[in-house]
Amino acid sequence: MKPIDEIRTRLLQHPDVQYVASTDTLRMEPAQADGFAMYIRRNATSGWDVSFGEGLQCHFEDAVTAAEFFLFGLSDQCRLREIRRGSVVHRAYAERRQGDGWEVVQETTRLLYPFWRFPSERIFRNSLLNIESPT
Numbered sequence: 001m002k003p004i005d006e007i008r009t010r011l012l013q014h015p016d017v018q019y020v021a022s023t024d025t026l027r028m029e030p031a032q033a034d035g036f037a038m039y040i041r042r043n044a045t046s047g048w049d050v051s052f053g054e055g056l057q058c059h060f061e062d063a064v065t066a067a068e069f070f071l072f073g074l075s076d077q078c079r080l081r082e083i084r085r086g087s088v089v090h091r092a093y094a095e096r097r098q099g100d101g102w103e104v105v106q107e108t109t110r111l112l113y114p115f116w117r118f119p120s121e122r123i124f125r126n127s128l129l130n131i132e133s134p135t
Contacts, residue, residue: 003040003048003067010071014128026070036080036124040070052080053124055092056108069106072096076127086117 004026011017011028019028024042036053043049043059048066051057052073060066072078073094079102083091090113095102 003063035126055082055089058106074126075129080124082122084120086114088113
């Protein structure tokens with residue numbers, strides 16, 4: 001099964017989730033107030049790109065790993081933590097539930113940001129699927 005088709009199959013179980021899909025791209029809006037937008041797309045040169053929220057962007061060489069990471073973002077095992085400076089996301093972390101705490105599995109950092117602004121932190125969770133997180 002193609003990765004976009006597999007994700008669509010999972011999303012059909014949640015009619016309240018709004019998404020737009022084509023053969024090589026799927027973009028999903030957050031289903032709840034504390035959720036985050038996501039997209040997965042085939043990269044023009046090679047591999048797949050997955051994005052969580054405004055700041056986290058990851059590249060995967062194979063479609064299966066990209067689809068697994070996207071589905072992980074929909075699960076109750078994942079949260080997105082964004083550190084902002086003003087309105088700019090300076091750092092973004094995809095975190096996996098680990099016992100009573102959280103462990104970083106992916107991180108994105110911007111080099112250019114308004115460093116003079118006070119940092120603020122926001123945490124988002126989609127929690128649509130009850131699945132095990134990837135290792």
